[in-house]
Amino acid sequence: MFFEGSEKKAEILIDGEQLSLLNDIDDEFWSALVNRSQAQILSSIENEYCKAFLLSESSLFVWSDRILILTCGETQLVKAVEFFIQKFGTKAIKQLTYQRKNEYFSNAQPSCFGDDIKLINQYLPGKAYRFGEMDSHHNYVFHLDNDFTADTDDITYELLAYQISEQASKHLTQPNLSAEEIRQFLCIDSILPGFILDDFVFSPYGYSLNAINEQQYLTIHVTPQMDSSYISFESNVDLLSLAPKLLEILAPKSFDLMSFNEQAFEQKLAALIPIQYVSKSRVCKKLDNGYLVNFANYILPQTTFAEPIMIDISGENHAL
Template sequence: MDVEDKYLFFEGSEKKAEIVVKGQQFSLLDDIADDFWTELVQCCNAQILSSIRNDDCKAFLLSESSLFVWRDRLLILTCGNTRLVHSVEFFIQKIGMDKIQQVIYQRKNEYFSHAQPSSFGDDIKLLGQYVSGKAYRFGELDSHHNYIFHQDNSFQADKLDKTYELLAYQISQRASEKLTTKGLKAEEIRQFLQLDELFSDFALDDFVFDPFGYSVNGIRGKEYFTIHVTPQASSSYVSIESNINLIKLASNFLVILAPQSFDLLSFNEFDFARLTDEFIPKSYVSKSLVNEHLSNNYSVCFANYILPQQAFTQATALDLAGENHAL
């Protein structure tokens, strides 16, 4: 989550892949050595910083986001200028498609997409060499949106297999200043984000980046959460993902971060409309609502919320001598 001091810029928006394997044949958790995961992560130009484990899950904290491994699946998120699809390709080549049940690849809109080494189209073209699938865009092209590619085969997800993402943009000045405080410790950030209260009994592994930025993984049995913070005002972004219900926790995070906008994405949350109506503050207005039932039996809901502005603000002055991507 490192940032160049000169430009105070970092692309926090993440790419994400989930791969489900045929768990009756082997266990990703028990039969794969850590050297394999080190090599997989290096394929997308990231490194493993640390890890924690329980009987059901191993969580790796990365230089760019996180990797989680269960017996029958893995989940990896990477940010910055990583090319996550190369790690997916590595996994497919080493493990073999005959042992894989489902590949899902996800990528959201970036602040500075032209600074990325590839586009979503480039990535799925590469994946298409190994996997036949379908691709969708959730959200409007000129606003917040999320691309999802999934393998199109006989795999059918369990309806209880749920995932939630809360992606917050343009956090408040108060939150940004707090999270960019020089010398800030991990314990102080955990307290600011109220992690002990919101995720009680989770084992935590976190890291504070230099000059700023924060990542944390939490596991409790098969449950997990991960949070990644890019706090600089020029491109502030906080991503939260979990298989526990983040919609019920959304109001807590919205009070803490007070973002100008945020996205919610869920897999197999069939009460999405009722829950968002109950737990999302009425001060936020939905700008985009999308629902799609995928052929792999995941029901995906996407919502983009904005905080309507009631007063004029000043224009942002640009550094004409700086790099184009930092304008």
């Protein structure tokens, strides 16, 4: 069974003096926004600072002055972004960042990054970049082009693991696996002490988790199938420091690390990434909106290689 775990991601910051997204907007609006991307809200948790919605395809986080939404599969996140802009208007939006990364089967997607940016540009002008090599792992980033400057303490991280070990894949695709068993396997209690958790196990495979603690958040999305395994971590908790433990558990054949405003990115990579992984891509760019963006791709050199696999040509085209 194939599922495109790779996420699309949007962060929208608003003028908090005009309204509070957390206190002035009801859940019906957030449900409608998520539906525009062809996803649904499954559950939610909240504290004084944040409300976190677990989605049928990834997550939505809402703070007073911003939202962060990730969707995977064949969703159209850009439609949710357009819905937000139409609701609040362009003048209320201080900054917008939109990301898409390389997909396993991009031909199955209803749009590409270029299509999405054309739609956003009908409302807001911006600039776009590609981080990473075109023929390898890469991540596209679009941001609104205005006089906004990001706070230096607005720091976030992404860790994206591909082709996890056979042992990890077999464990995460066991029949009737519970959320508690997955949390134990990923060592969630030690990684996220004191966090409020909300998670869901999909059928037949897949797992999502949202976690919040005051203004901190972390979301995990697991696509464990061997032919397209992918596990993502997105957080304002320092994922570089957690990387050694997560890589030990998952043992992926490759992984990406991306950060916004982490000043010590290169030094932390040198100190924390296991020596068996080889750096394939390393990019750093200070964007005009003030964010320092770092991207790195690592691979585990292979000594054995997969045999040819027979393909079911009677199936859907994107399975080829």
